[in-house]
Every structure is written in structure tokens, then in C-alpha cells.
Amino acid sequence: MNDTIDVRWAVAKDMPRVLELITELAVYEKEEDQVENTVAQLVEDGFGPNPTFECIVAEKEGQVIGFAIFYTSYSTWKGNCLYLEDLLVTEQYRRFGVGKLLFDFVLNLAKSRGAKRMEWQVLDWNEPAINFYKKYNADLDPTWINGKLFL
Amino acid sequence: MNDTIDVRWAVAKDMPRVLELITELAVYEKEEDQVENTVAQLVEDGFGPNPTFECIVAEKEGQVIGFAIFYTSYSTWKGNCLYLEDLLVTEQYRRFGVGKLLFDFVLNLAKSRGAKRMEWQVLDWNEPAINFYKKYNADLDPTWINGKLFL
Numbered sequence: 001m002n003d004t005i006d007v008r009w010a011v012a013k014d015m016p017r018v019l020e021l022i023t024e025l026a027v028y029e030k031e032e033d034q035v036e037n038t039v040a041q042l043v044e045d046g047f048g049p050n051p052t053f054e055c056i057v058a059e060k061e062g063q064v065i066g067f068a069i070f071y072t073s074y075s076t077w078k079g080n081c082l083y084l085e086d087l088l089v090t091e092q093y094r095r096f097g098v099g100k101l102l103f104d105f106v107l108n109l110a111k112s113r114g115a116k117r118m119e120w121q122v123l124d125w126n127e128p129a130i131n132f133y134k135k136y137n138a139d140l141d142p143t144w145i146n147g148k149l150f151l
Numbered sequence: 152m153n154d155t156i157d158v159r160w161a162v163a164k165d166m167p168r169v170l171e172l173i174t175e176l177a178v179y180e181k182e183e184d185q186v187e188n189t190v191a192q193l194v195e196d197g198f199g200p201n202p203t204f205e206c207i208v209a210e211k212e213g214q215v216i217g218f219a220i221f222y223t224s225y226s227t228w229k230g231n232c233l234y235l236e237d238l239l240v241t242e243q244y245r246r247f248g249v250g251k252l253l254f255d256f257v258l259n260l261a262k263s264r265g266a267k268r269m270e271w272q273v274l275d276w277n278e279p280a281i282n283f284y285k286k287y288n289a290d291l292d293p294t295w296i297n298g299k300l301f302l
Contacts, residue, residue: 119298136300
């Protein structure tokens with residue numbers, strides 16, 4: 001199926017569909033009520049004068065079936081890194097390698113930019129994702145607790 | 152002691168001292184061999200044409216005794232966030248509230264910029280830090296495993 005999938009940079013008019021996919025991922029993560037983002041805010045944050053994220057999409061016959069959102073992060077130990085915030089393939093198109101297309105696009109971009117590492121988070125019960133990342137020999141470290149203050 | 156401490160934005164010529172403090176924190180975290188950053192790279196990454204982090208320092212009588220490094224991150228659920236990458240007060244000046252001065256500076260900055268949340272990580276055995284964050288009613292969530300690929 002992969003040969004019919006295009007991975008391309010998202011544009012502002014993809015954001016309504018991307019917000020649907022963000023919400024699909026939040027539902028999968030049992031956190032649907034956490035999604036407060038809007039199409040207008042995504043357009044401003046990703047395509048306004050000071051973009052704070054980058055977005056790619058996977059497209060099949062003109063329909064966006066997956067996406068990844070990422071940004072440049074910083075490690076005081078290493079230097080510039082790439083943080084993969086979200087990656088999702090909509091349910092009916094899973095298990096065909098679309099996620100790998102998206103992940104590899106981001107990974108190759110990180111390498112080409114000279115990023116020192118690529119980072120992300122995964123829920124400890126999300127076995128399909130954990131098994132996917134293990135194929136890359138990723139370091140999966142449960143020692144660091146995440147702290148957050150909502151402002 | 153706080154009234155003799157200034158918190159100010161770092162400049163490029165603070166980076167040799169900041170790298171010492173980054174290393175002091177890595178030693179505390181038992182990860183000293185992970186520090187590959189250099190003064191030249193910190194100057195480029197923080198003060199070059201495309202800065203990827205911001206840095207503040209705590210100063211006492213002209214000596215830098217603490218620092219914080221942070222950057223703008225993105226939550227697909229919330230929008231723009233502020234990620235606190237490192238915060239350290241050098242050992243002899245701990246327990247005088249200098250860490251709180253630095254943390255509050257970053258927190259107020261995040262609020263003033265309209266960030267949706269402030270985020271950081273803490274090692275699960277770092278009780279003094281965890282107790283400090285609990286005073287802010289911070290959400291400390293061990294459910295998300297951190298993934299990393301070194302490039």
C-alpha cells in the first residue's frame with residue numbers, strides 16, 4: 001500500500017483535518033477532554049509569523065490519513081534536538097507502514113539538520129508504539145518523571 | 152540572602168560558567184559522561200542567528216551561582232508551552248531560595264508570553280527537587296516513558 005501514500009509538508013488548510021487526527025490520538029490515549037486547541041490556533045502557531053511547530057501529513061488519494069507534529073528542542077548536554085510531539089495514522093490505515101513513513105521522514109529530517117537526538121514520549125501501556133520504537137533500538141527511559149504547571 | 156541575588160538574562164560570555172554549571176548538574180544526576188556540549192556550541196545555539204534556547208543566570212557579587220535554560224515547546228492539545236530544560240544552583244548556595252528566584256522568573260515569563268503550560272522533567276529519586284515542585288502543586292506524571300534516538 002505504501003506506494004500510493006505521499007508524505008508532504010502540511011499547509012494551513014490541512015489544519016481542520018489535523019485537529020481531527022490530534023483528537024483521534026487523544027481519544028486513543030484516553031485524554032480526549034485535554035484537547036483545547038483550535039484550528040485557528042494551529043494555523044497561527046504553525047503558519048503565522050513565529051511558527052512554533054512543524055507538521056507533515058500522509059496523504060492517500062487526496063485524503064490526509066496521518067500526520068506528525070514536531071519542533072526543535074534543546075539538550076544542555078547535546079545541543080539541538082528534534083522533539084516529536086505527535087504522530088498518528090487514522091485507525092483504518094494502520095498496520096500498512098504509514099507510521100513508519102512518517103517517523104522515517106522526521107528521523108531523516110533530524111539527521112539532515114544535524115540534530116543530536118530525536119525525542120518523544122510514549123504511554124507506558126501503548127505496546128504497539130513501544131514495539132515499533134524498539135525496532136529502532138530507541139532508548140526508552142522511565143526514570144524521568146514529567147512535571148507540568150498549567151498556566 | 153535573596154536580596155543580594157540578581158537574576159538577569161545570560162549573555163554569550165556567561166557560557167563558560169554556564170557549561171560548568173550544566174556539568175555540575177550532570178554530575179548530580181550521575182550522568183557526567185553525557186555532557187558533550189561545548190562553550191562554542193552554547194554560544195552559537197543561544198546567541199547566534201537562530202537561537203534554540205534562552206538562558207537566565209543568578210548572580211551574587213558578580214559571580215554566576217545558578218542558571219536556567221528553557222525554550223518554547225508545543226503541545227498539540229494546548230498550544231505554545233515553555234519547556235524548562237535545566238535549572239541549577241551551585242552547591243554552596245543551595246537552600247537560600249535562589250532556585251525559587253530562577254524558577255519563578257521562568258514561570259512569570261511563561262505566563263506573560265501566554266504559554267499554556269510550563270513543563271520539565273525530574274529524576275524519580277531527586278526528592279529535594281520533587282518536594283520543591285510539589286509546593287507549586289505541579290502535576291508530576293510518571294506514566295509517560297521518554298523515548299530517544301541518538302543521531
